[in-house]
Amino acid sequence: MIGIASHASSLPAELLSHPALWRGSELACATAPSLPTGFPGLDAELPGGGWPTGKLTEILSAHEGIGELRLLGFALAGLSAAGKRLAWIAPLHRPYAPALAAAGIDPAQMIIVRTKSERETLWAVEQALASRACGAVLAWPAAIKYAELRRLQLASETSRALAVLFRPQKTAGESSPAALRIALGTAAGGLAVHILKRRGAPLDRPVVLPAVLPATVTATTRIHNHAVDFPAPAGTPARSTAARLVAA
């Protein structure tokens, strides 16, 4: 038996980085594989260095369209490229195939599930997780109780999928069994990602991600005349958005 000095700084570096060693000041070491977010600044703050799989993640946004899909785009593109399936359950609007394809998310790997009631939504999410057939399960529940969240958290533990619930910002005060809770807001020059809950020490300041503008916005001089009557369809380079997501 070797005596371990009380000062962490005196420990050898290999020992400090050993996955079985956890110090209170550090993030919890996630054993489940995680998916890189595509944003190094965010990866550094997430346990396991990315979106957790086999755990429930909640993304709370103040209003729709704030950038919640751009945030997940890199991970979803990676999953679909690896042949994993993506289930979109009760989305608020129609996911748009041309935009998804341009971002590298293969629509052929997706199913969209429309539900008529909250009960059906929760049932569908649980089925999708329990089937272990999905790489990612994205769901937009209208209102969800703690016990139901707990149920989904348990289902996600058996699934090894990226399980994301999109909820309104006003639910941030409610307690939740989700492993990761993220609130999205805006900040000067980009998207502010507040990590409300994670395994490990809490984070009091938001991670600000640079705004990712569509390619055409940066190339403002280009004007598309995309009508059949005037045959001059200037094509945008296909990789534009995806490439920017990667580079960001």
Added chain:
Amino acid sequence: MLPEAWAVADSHRIVACDGKARSRGVRAGMSASAALALAPQLRICRRDGSAETEALLGVAAWAMQFTPNVALEFPDAALLEISGSLKLFGGLAQIVGDLREGLAAMGFTASISVAPTARAACWLVRAGKEALVTEGERIDDAVSPLPASVLRCDADTLESLEAIGAATVGDLLALPREGLARRFGQALLDDIDRARGRLPDPRTFFTPPPRFAAGIELLAEVTQAEALLFAARRLLAQLAGYLAARSSGVQRFALKLVHRDGGATEIAIGLVTPSRDAEHFTLLLRERLGSVALREPVRSIAIEAADILPLTGDNLGLFPDDTGTPGNWERLIERLRARLGTDSVHGIASRAEHRPERASADAEPGEKQMKLQFGERPFWLLDAPRPIPEVGAVPNYEGPLTLLAGPERIESGWWDDEDIARDYFVARTPAESLVWVYRERRGGGWYLHGLFA
């Protein structure tokens, strides 16, 4: 489950009864009036020969999963030639166990006997005996104690046999052959010889029908859709056996409910890939029946499957897979569709179309995608463009919008009366969201059409 005792009668004579009736003293062979005297609550239904034959044919088609050689012995026996199947199914005891279990799942009780000749096996079960005779020398010992009635000869012959003191097959074997042939004809002697394996006994093997149909008459009218599942399960077990015998699967099958008024409701179940898994079928049907409201009580149910598709076996992996077994994805889609409706679960695909609302369409999950180039498109498209006000020449959505890119002019669709003429812009709201808006070129006005998210 049912309060009453039941019996089946053929021309006022009881031919079969259930346990409840038997406990009150009702026996097969009694007259119907005697049975009613013993059990006044007894419900007697008329024997239905065609239903019995149908059931036997169903069992034969199901049993073909154990051997391709199934012969019928009307009205109530099926003969399976299993000597070639013993190795595959793990031995005699195993195959008999599988048969019994499978028949029970379909709601039948059966006597199962094994003998080196088809006729001997048939005699054993006719006498209600369950014996496993595997050696040819033991046939005589096995059939000797059976009553002479197993020969199914006419009533006169049976009476004469009884008169000469030949009550069992063994007594017949003890009689001199010539005398027996002279008195009762060569046919009787040949029958005995076939059972003992001394004469060949060729059989015509059963050929299953090209499509599956099986039904059950319900004992009581059913008003709750979920309650039908119990009876449907038996038919699904039969369907699975029928499919296993043909190494095939079905992609769709229908449950037909026949109502009190003679009308029928058909519940179609569609699968993404062909399957023959009775458990899976039951699950799908359960989800589906959960959302069905019966307009009339149901008298009988039937399951029909017309498109029988070849289904090859799966290769099993050496290591457990992360994503579960292949086929889980299809099963998930089937389960979701069974409960939520087929239209509620779909994939999407891009279409070669300039009009934004048509460039993305609902598709079958997994549909092959075309490689298409579009301008900048939002992740979310609104179901219908939402008019937004224009304040001081600036479109407003959650405040004045800043136009970042555009216009992208889309003018298309003059040929189908849904032509559009729009200038699309990427815009930013005061809350820093990116939206996709357009200005109507005919008549003006701004509309919100998508969210970049």
